[in-house]
Amino acid sequence: MMSINHDPVTFGYREAMTEGHEALALWLRRLEMRSPLTDFDRETVMGLPGQVRRYASSRDVVRLGERTHSSCLVVDGIVARFGQTSEGHRQLTALYIPGDMADLHSAVLPVVSAPLQSTVSATIYTVSHDILRRAAERSPTLARAFWRDCVADAQIASEWLLNVGRRGALAKLAHLLCELSCRYGAIGLPNREFSLNLTQTHIGESLGLTGVHVNRMMRALRDRGLVETEGTVLRILDWHGLVGVGDFDPGYLHLRREAEQ
Amino acid sequence: MMSINHDPVTFGYREAMTEGHEALALWLRRLEMRSPLTDFDRETVMGLPGQVRRYASSRDVVRLGERTHSSCLVVDGIVARFGQTSEGHRQLTALYIPGDMADLHSAVLPVVSAPLQSTVSATIYTVSHDILRRAAERSPTLARAFWRDCVADAQIASEWLLNVGRRGALAKLAHLLCELSCRYGAIGLPNREFSLNLTQTHIGESLGLTGVHVNRMMRALRDRGLVETEGTVLRILDWHGLVGVGDFDPGYLHLRREAEQ
């Protein structure tokens, strides 16, 4: 057993404030990208109290059917939303990276219809629904920013639907890699070389493919000189080539200049 | 040429009030299903001014890249949101039936990243973004209801992702038919026998399948005695059978007792 427990580890006030602060700042940046916020709103967001929890790989963050009382802000790692068929086939429906409020939507629809799990490992900062809702009630500009954040999330799901439904396996994979690169870039992380924090099985579950086939397609991308991999680290060698193969247009991410590469 | 023009037909105040009223009432009913609204909110919604437009089959309702200034409430027919790859393959990402505000999200994110089109034919009632936003600013309960409506929409998209990504063609089709039946039932329309208002190509574009293959799967459902078709009309003969084949659980629709059949 490693130093990380099965159950999430909750940290004290000191750590919560330090780790949560960074993630809140990232989230705030996105919130005000298109919705104008007041100073009061900014203070409200940055002062959002919460708890830090760490998860090892493939741990439930939010279980199906649960009634939740807080939303999960990703601090580190990746958290995945997923659905599954009665035969147990899983489909990841969203991937959340640091700075994403993974289930802000649960503040207004607390019955969980799609559970949340850590992929490889994750640190999250949980914020109470009550506090989020009260903040939204007090400030119309903040309410609109929250609403808009959920809408942006939905637009990513729409694009995934197009990706999963209509593109071939190679394009699907390239498209997902492009999306992750853009999203990491948007929060100021390196986006030409970064750790995927996903197993090939996870990638397959995101794309409606088998892990085995993801492996083959990853090899195909490598053979074409578009990417390199070293363990879980991905290095993009030919961005424009990858964009071309993935038929990728970052418009749906609603990022700003961060999206242009 | 038939009696319906290429361009949408806009109607005068009298018609707008009559036709819009019904759709607004349906929408209001859903809005207050889980979010408590005040009398003032109800009056606000029912008094929302707008314009009625009629569309023949496969007409653009909202074009890609456009900056919109109003949202579309479906009065009659079906409106589809879709995306397409650079090769022109289309994927429908949402179907909107009467009582659905098809692009409420555009009130907070007006840059259209996914266009809207009528399927077979449609009547819509357009409501100005300014008015919607002002209503949300004035009433926190209404703001929350709007937010929640967008979240519900996103959850349907998540379920579609699971459907498109992980189920076989027969189950995909059965699942979609179940969803439509439940949604029609929820707005008080007959849900054991109803017009699909979709061509088999549209259905294929919703499911990530070919129209041809949809036809074969429809036949398979008929052969199993689950449904009957007469032109565009679908009759469900064995609801539980269809639910079984489609692996359908209406939870994600967030309907009430209307969902139980």
Place this chain on the structure above:
DNA sequence: CGCCAGATTGAGGACGCTCAATTCTGGTGG
């Protein structure tokens, strides 16, 4: 050194696609 999860590769099969022909339907004009 052994163990395990994940990555990698191979062989064969199934599901859904492509292309194409035919039938059916409702609407149109003679």
Place this chain on the structure above:
DNA sequence: CCACCAGAATTGAGCGTCCTCAATCTGGCG
């Protein structure tokens, strides 16, 4: 009233992509 037409539904044959099952390889860790 009937011939005609366009769009949709239907059916068939062949094929390709991606899946299934399985074996092997790799790196991290006890």
